[in-house]
Amino acid sequence: MALSFRQADILEIAKKEGKVTVEELAERFDVTVQTIRRDLAELADTGTLDRVHGGAVLPSGVTNIGYEHRRSLHEAAKERIARRCAAQIPDGCSVFLNIGTSTEAVARELLEHHNLLVVTNNMNVANILAVSPDCEIMVAGGLLRRSDGGLIGNLTTQMIEQFKFDFAVIGCSALDEDGDLLDFDIQEVSVSKTIIRQARKTFLVADCSKFSRTAPARIASLRDIDTFFTDATVPGRLAGHCRDWGTKIDLAI
Incomplete structure (x- = not known):
């Protein structure tokens, strides 16, 4: 038609x-x-x-929205969320930033921080932070996903396992009412699981559009997240889970 x-x-x-x-x-x-x-x-x-x-x-399913489209979606919300998240990351700490346009926004907000060690499997994050002379950057090796600059696979996971991060900042493609963080690429999911295991505190950055999307692969539960940064009131059942599990919600409104 x-x-x-x-x-x-x-x-x-x-x-x-x-x-x-x-x-x-x-x-x-x-x-x-x-x-x-x-x-x-x-x-x-x-x-x-x-x-x-x-x-x-936009329809969800088993395929993610193209990277260039994702970059242009909810830019103002991502900036607000990133600003709130970066404010909770002190100078002089180690941080992991994973794949995603929301974590790239956090990287931009970290440019004024001092004495950071940032490890990432996101080539875009590395390029954003490369202009900061006060940030040491380590890139987790692995298979380059050309569509978005992400590094995935066993080599990536093995490198991440060598670290214990003060903070991990992760994104997701969808967040369902059961409190599950979801994504599309099973290799990326495996890397994200490792990131969460190797972090003392884990922050989730996800705008409210993720409440209405679905994806097939499960990363983790909100019970595994210390603080959830988003830009709108969290739906009732999801908010209840956060209360029950002790997951803090930080609204960037």
Whole structure:
């Protein structure tokens, strides 16, 4: 089915923002909410969007959104989250930053820190921090995933096992209501599990779009996370888990 000009524009907005709402689209295009609902239903029929209450989101499944699209999604929220997270990391400590656009945002916020040892399996993080003369950088070797600059595989895991980090900062592709952190690449998941085991404290950085996404591979539980940095009120069941497990929620609003 060929998309109308308005539907093509709606899809582009969803790619940039991760989700769209009926009310906002109706106001933006100066049409009725019924018209927008029909547009979203037709886009859902093509598999390009998934309908949710009040709007639509990019479809989840077994394949992640492309890296360049992920970089452009929720940039302001990622910056706020990263600022809050970096504020909890003191000078003179060791930190692991894993793969993801949210951890890259944290790396940018660490540029003014002093006397850090940063270990990463993210080539983008290494390049961001390379301009800081006060940060020692170690890159975990392994198989380079060209799509996003991530390093994965057994060599990566073996190097990480040689360290005990003061802090680990990780991201995830999805976060379900059971409190499970989810991702798409099983090799990346294996690396993330090792990172969590080798850290004294683990921080999760994830914007609220992760609440409405799914992914097939389980990294860990929020019970394994010390502080969860996000940008919106955590849904009730998930918030309850955090209370029960002693996981602190830090809202970057």
